[in-house]
Amino acid sequence: MTSGKVSVLDIKGLTKTYGAVTAVDNVDLHIDHGEILGLIGPNGSGKSTFFDCSTGLATPDSGSVSLEGSDITNWSLNRIAREGRMLRSFQKTVVFKKLDVEENLVIAGQMFTFPSVLSTFSVGKRSRMRIEGLRKHARELIELTGLGPVAHMAAGNLSGGQQKLIQFASMLMPDPRLIMLDEPMAGINPKLVERVIDTIRYANREMGVSFLIIEHNIDVVTSLCSRAIVLDQGRKLCEGTPAEVIANKQVREAYLGG
Numbered sequence: 001m002t003s004g005k006v007s008v009l010d011i012k013g014l015t016k017t018y019g020a021v022t023a024v025d026n027v028d029l030h031i032d033h034g035e036i037l038g039l040i041g042p043n044g045s046g047k048s049t050f051f052d053c054s055t056g057l058a059t060p061d062s063g064s065v066s067l068e069g070s071d072i073t074n075w076s077l078n079r080i081a082r083e084g085r086m087l088r089s090f091q092k093t094v095v096f097k098k099l100d101v102e103e104n105l106v107i108a109g110q111m112f113t114f115p116s117v118l119s120t121f122s123v124g125k126r127s128r129m130r131i132e133g134l135r136k137h138a139r140e141l142i143e144l145t146g147l148g149p150v151a152h153m154a155a156g157n158l159s160g161g162q163q164k165l166i167q168f169a170s171m172l173m174p175d176p177r178l179i180m181l182d183e184p185m186a187g188i189n190p191k192l193v194e195r196v197i198d199t200i201r202y203a204n205r206e207m208g209v210s211f212l213i214i215e216h217n218i219d220v221v222t223s224l225c226s227r228a229i230v231l232d233q234g235r236k237l238c239e240g241t242p243a244e245v246i247a248n249k250q251v252r253e254a255y256l257g258g
């Protein structure tokens, strides 16, 4: 937390060991409201484990995770997504391959915002109206992400980059307050990289979504993030503006190739 302000996410002393490996070692991190923060570092430096322990997928050995002032350290992944409106992506893209793009988004909206799984099967008037609202929101996000021309194609028939956009648009369906993206640009062509960057900027500026982004492409970090944190062997090596981080000698030696 910065002085006097409650951060959207405030993590203190996060530590996780796997046998003899300390994957994350006493890491503090905060994200201010409306901030896009980069998390970078060499392979195996603990970035994904940090995500896992922050989002309920893994249990940290010690440390605390606070979302807008509420302690969510032991909350499940599902509760953090639904109640906390803090969503995350994985390195592997997950979409419903047989469903078209619009249905993917509507179902994501149902999963995150309907009161229970059972209620998603309801055919009552209230449920129908909710689904209509979700469909309208889905169409807006489909236009925003440039998926309009393929909106009614099965997700499984689209490219890896387009599937990433579907996943990203799905995460915007429940009006999240914070999204954590694990290598959103990996394996996608430069044109789609621009599209993902534009969509992140739009969600940040117009929808008020804060972001924590694991990204190896330092140009993307420089273009998107106001601040970056560098992990090395589970520890925080440095934090600052992208320019400060790039200029840091230890970061150059450990990560950016001297």
Ligand SMILES: Nc1ncnc2c1ncn2[C@@H]1O[C@H](COP(=O)(O)OP(=O)(O)OP(=O)(O)O)[C@@H](O)[C@H]1O
Residues within 6 Å of the ligand: 018, 021, 022, 023, 041, 042, 043, 044, 045, 046, 047, 048, 049, 050
């Ligand atoms: N489930 C696990 N069991 C055992 N060791 C693990 C497990 N998950 C991660 N590790 C170890 O923890 C360390 C950090 O791994 P992690 O995947 O968090 O790094 P990373 O920075 O995300 O790497 P990359 O950039 O390659 O995705 C590595 O040494 C890894 O082998």
